[in-house]
Amino acid sequence: MxxxxxxxxxxxxxxxFSPDGKLYQVEYxxxxxxxxxxxxxxxxxxxxxxxxxxxxxxxLLVSPTLEKLFIIDDHIALIYAGLVGDARALxxxxxxxxxxxxxxxxxxxxxxxxxxxxxxxxxxxxxYGGTRPFGVTFLIAGYNDGPHxxxxxxxxxxxxxxxxxxxxxxxxxxxxxxEKWKAGLSRDDAIALAVEAIRSTLDEGDNLTxxxxxLATIESDKRVRxxxxxxxxxxxx
Numbered sequence: 001m002x003x004x005x006x007x008x009x010x011x012x013x014x015x016x017f018s019p020d021g022k023l024y025q026v027e028y029x030x031x032x033x034x035x036x037x038x039x040x041x042x043x044x045x046x047x048x049x050x051x052x053x054x055x056x057x058x059x060l061l062v063s064p065t066l067e068k069l070f071i072i073d074d075h076i077a078l079i080y081a082g083l084v085g086d087a088r089a090l091x092x093x094x095x096x097x098x099x100x101x102x103x104x105x106x107x108x109x110x111x112x113x114x115x116x117x118x119x120x121x122x123x124x125x126x127x128y129g130g131t132r133p134f135g136v137t138f139l140i141a142g143y144n145d146g147p148h149x150x151x152x153x154x155x156x157x158x159x160x161x162x163x164x165x166x167x168x169x170x171x172x173x174x175x176x177x178x179e180k181w182k183a184g185l186s187r188d189d190a191i192a193l194a195v196e197a198i199r200s201t202l203d204e205g206d207n208l209t210x211x212x213x214x215l216a217t218i219e220s221d222k223r224v225r226x227x228x229x230x231x232x233x234x235x236x237x
Contacts, residue, residue: 015129025133026126029082029154032135036081036167037068038201041139041149042181043162044190047219048147050139051194052079053167053201054214069214073098075108075142075222079214081167082136082154090134094118108222111142115150115158123156137166143218163193169201176200191215191235208236 014025039052054068067084070091071077076098080087097117101109118138125131133154140150151159151166163181165173176197185193194215199208210229213236217225 013129014126014132023126023155026155029133029135030137033080033082033137033154034167034170036137038165038167038169038173038198039068039079039081039139040166040173040177040194040197041079041141041151041161041164042177042185042190042194043147043149044185044187046147047143047187047217048141048149049187049190049194050077050079050141050214050216051191051198052214053198053208054212069216069226070094071224071226072114072140073102073108073142074224075144075218076111076114076140077142077216077218077224078138078140079166080136080138081170083134086134086136087138090118090121090136090138093121108144110144111140111148111150112160114142115140115148115152119152119156119158122152122154126155139164139166141216141218143220143222147218165197167201173197173200187217187219188235195235210236 014023017023037053037055042049050069052068067088069077069079072091072094094114098109098114122134126133135154137154138152140152142148149161149164151161151164163177165177180193198213202208210232213232215227215232
């Protein structure tokens with residue numbers, strides 16, 4: 001018996017369900033991810049786009065150390081919302097998984113396979129005492145038999161999307177994507193939609209600058225392309 005009442009009686013251990021079927025530590029991890037800066041993924045006619053807000057809160061910070069995009073393999077990249085330490089640890093795990101697959105099978109790992117491996121380890125950390133869930137949500141983008149976009153949540157839930165958002169104001173951004181995404185978007189149209197979506201999450205008085213916006217695409221050449229600041233500036237208008 002826990003010497004607490006209400007929710008407090010069930011949020012001290014990850015393995016204990018509350019009477020209404022909740023794992024509170026998983027819900028707290030999900031909440032941590034929701035406080036992260038916004039990220040957007042969009043599938044378009046010949047590829048998949050990742051866009052993220054890399055907000056820098058201090059002019060003393062060396063910007064490249066604030067990672068928001070992780071390249072996992074030549075054809076796979078991910079962005080995250082939540083705890084950067086958790087994201088970095090899982091990105092390293094994903095890179096190891098992709099490398100082991102390439103060594104074993106002499107071919108690149110399928111995007112779905114990698115997404116499932118990440119989701120599997122996230123789920124495992126919701127199930128055992130002495131651990132805590134990863135406080136991070138991923139958008140995983142890649143190209144093998146076409147463009148793919150997956151979301152993995154702290155609970156281990158895995159879903160594939162045509163367009164998706166994570167982090168700050170997720171559900172507001174999803175409303176924009178649901179209204180404006182359509183099959184066959186061009187790359188430029190997908191970028192314009194992503195910029196609109198990211199801008200909608202900014203606080204009053206904030207500006208989306210080339211230094212702040214991350215854009216990356218993966219197309220049929222199966223190579224991750226990260227846009228430099230000069231290229232990003234062209235899309236900010």
